Amino acid sequence: MASLLNFPLLLRFLGTICLLIGASMSFSFPFAFPMMAERTHLPPATAFEQRATYGLLASMAVCFSVGFLFRFLGRSHRQGSHLFRKEAMAIVGLSWVCATILGALPYYFSGTQTAAGMPITFIESMFESQSGFSTTGATVLTDLDTPGLVPHCILFWRSWTHFLGGLGIVVLFVAILGQGSAGKAMMRAEMPGPTKDGSMPRMQHTALVFAAIYLGLNILLTIIYFFEGMSAFDALCHAFGTMATGGFSTYNRSLGGFDSPLIESTTIGFMVLAGTNFTLLYLSLIGRPRRMLRDAEFRAYIGIIAIVTAGVVFFGMRAHDEGFSTLTSAFRNGLFQVVSVMTTTGYGTADFDHWNNFGRGILLLLMFVGGCAGSTGGGLKVIRIVLFCKILRLEMERAHRPRVIRPLRISGQAVDDPTLAHNILLYFCLVLAIFVVSWLALVTFEPNSTWGVVESSVANQSEQGKELLKGTLDDKLVDCASAVAATLNNIGPGLGVVGATRNYAGFSQGAKLLFVWLMVLGRVEIFSVLLLFVPSFWRRA
Amino acid sequence: MASLLNFPLLLRFLGTICLLIGASMSFSFPFAFPMMAERTHLPPATAFEQRATYGLLASMAVCFSVGFLFRFLGRSHRQGSHLFRKEAMAIVGLSWVCATILGALPYYFSGTQTAAGMPITFIESMFESQSGFSTTGATVLTDLDTPGLVPHCILFWRSWTHFLGGLGIVVLFVAILGQGSAGKAMMRAEMPGPTKDGSMPRMQHTALVFAAIYLGLNILLTIIYFFEGMSAFDALCHAFGTMATGGFSTYNRSLGGFDSPLIESTTIGFMVLAGTNFTLLYLSLIGRPRRMLRDAEFRAYIGIIAIVTAGVVFFGMRAHDEGFSTLTSAFRNGLFQVVSVMTTTGYGTADFDHWNNFGRGILLLLMFVGGCAGSTGGGLKVIRIVLFCKILRLEMERAHRPRVIRPLRISGQAVDDPTLAHNILLYFCLVLAIFVVSWLALVTFEPNSTWGVVESSVANQSEQGKELLKGTLDDKLVDCASAVAATLNNIGPGLGVVGATRNYAGFSQGAKLLFVWLMVLGRVEIFSVLLLFVPSFWRRA
């Protein structure tokens, strides 16, 4: 299939994506009216948000212009042309590029401020847009509570991108239009995880089931949040944040601001659901709950949550961490944070950066685990961890019994794909390589001022002053590692300068671009994005 | 070959190893006489080291007893029995266990003290013994400079284990005795790196070449050090430390104590040689130096050293690090430390823990690179890094051109082993898994008192006191990571509590056992050691 890309077809697809993004912005308009954007804790807005509305209109105009331009440029219809694997990968990758840039426009045009007197830059808008679509939930908006800094219709757009991102731009395509083998390739590119390919009707069915369950759970959770005391606006936004495993909140203190055990336990339950394979949820709904309990990935998922929570509670209480004084509060804080990180939601009720080092370390590792395949959760996915452990065990046996060949088994069934083991190992190595390179780049190029150390003054410091500065900067290695892990796995908050009570606003513009890149890599099948940067991908073979 | 292990044969081999270890201890005796152990900087010893001599004799007695016992137990001669792959792996693994335990005896029996008034424990003796044999050079002996704490004959034994470990217990076997296919398996188990198997005479030739070059370079370096101003005793010990990429010194300030640019540059040169594939050195000696310059691994090895040194010098000068005030001193400090870590020698002249975070980060990563295959250097080996990058690049191409199959090439030649890519990826994943698990275990179980924080007082601290304690403990994550990396890759010093000016004495006894384990894993082909802990390895299939 080593031929030139079918550019007209590509452009038409991308044009449609741009039109859809533009159309989806219209959902934000109602929330420019004060009556639609009532808040649980804050006084209601006093007036119609005029400037933000104009910003939204301008953004939509750009989306539609670009969309129609792409469709116009791609009008030369080659007869019988249909999408091949290569085009499908390009579409998925480029769709995310379009979504990032177009999704940034509302923030930029609406006069949103990251803090009082600090208008958002375009790179920051892209960061926020990508963080929304990729369901990462990392933010540069320092102050959501002061009225007027972030208009309500923009606050809704921010959470709405979570909803759209959780659904997946392409799932929509496949579910509604069906796209033959290309649809399959697109699904594979956007919903990673080593799953068996089915026939196309089956794929379309999967996409529809996914969309239906996703929509249903969002509606259900909105209603529950509403009856638990949230305003309609807050309930909607937080439901999007939870079900997409996104983590954007509408308050500075995130979900912790409600200080309600009821809301917290509801959130824990729905985060667990959001991290579960939606096909299993569907099978349970149609009366086959046993499939869920027999599923190796689901069992590992629940098992990891249980074991890590037990560890966090035990070591947290032993170290007298904040919020771990009684068993009840330790369990409440521990379980919430473990589920939040494991499912890659990243809501904060407690700042785990202030926990003991076991807690900090295990949550840092847990960031890489992620949810189940076929869920909205990010990370490596539980199934890959399970397979990874199985592969290492099999290899141990193979080392002393080279002639005994035992197949890889999952949920009791032998895996018949001979390349699976290779692909799993490759995926781990690829993530490792991306992590290491990004970490080193961040450590190297991020100025020390992000950690509050003014570069030029170092040379003139006394010995004692230098020691103090060094102490502050010692955290840089861990903070950068956690920031890379939290964006690459679509978690959101990390440790230190990106801890639960802080955000990404302090990073340099270059670092923000790196994070945008890592968030796309984390959300979309890595290859689909990396390939866009391989020259030979675009050339005729 | 899934049959019961040939235990009698195994025991006879191990018995021979024990006898050899015992015999090798006799080389330490001369240095109990003051005239043999003259020091460059310190006053000479005043008397014959009687207690240490008795300790050495007792250690030898134990070695010989165990050796003869093993040979007696293994006397039941099955006709025509010879060594299979499985036995070979068991022998290599168990040889290292024997070496660790028997090599610890001289420290323990000689009344060595880790600091004034602190007699060495048996676990600490095992740590020091394993650190020597595995050429790690991590130490628990806090004070080498105060006379009487560590007897000179024990100091020699410590460096002598570097010499033996660098040579490899098994290389000796193969070179001298030749062991047919088992010799091959043993070589493969002890000298890792993806090399082509040759015929047995060829293997024996390789082993002999390795031993000859190793011995020659050790003698040469001893002479050079002597003429550069070291006493004979110090020259011998430091030559062992350099050529084995070990890193044990005979002074508290390590090689930095000589403060001689001449000695430092000599050491840099010989560290680079020690990290080079000895076969290439041999080919250069017999008049084929071109092979060396064309070798992909050697070029990558030199390239990495050059690029990283340039980076370290640049960022070190920009951050006004200690010792980086002029270009000359920056280059001297930077190059020494980069070569020292890259070749896994671990000599310290500058404490890179006090460098800027680029320097700290890059050296932490460099720990995993290591020397070339077929050298005495540890780590992953440069060839694996080269192949890893090539594999990732090939896979990127395969992702969009699944039908174009291009072979993996190294030094211009296609690799004909279809399992190589799988094995490289597997190796990286295995090292990753061992690193992550060990790191988490260390973070979890190492008491905070190692970082100077008294556990019981935490609960009673004021808020400000708690903040201060937290600041100190924040380093725990990085310090533990560096300690695991430094032992697993046989470097020696790491960051923070195991920085170049500090040592492993502060760690708990359990952590010291973990480090012993990691040092063996790093030195021997990982599988040979791990397999000893797989029950099915010992069972009849």
Ligand SMILES: [K+]
């Ligand atoms: K998230």
Ligand SMILES: [K+]
């Ligand atoms: K070393």
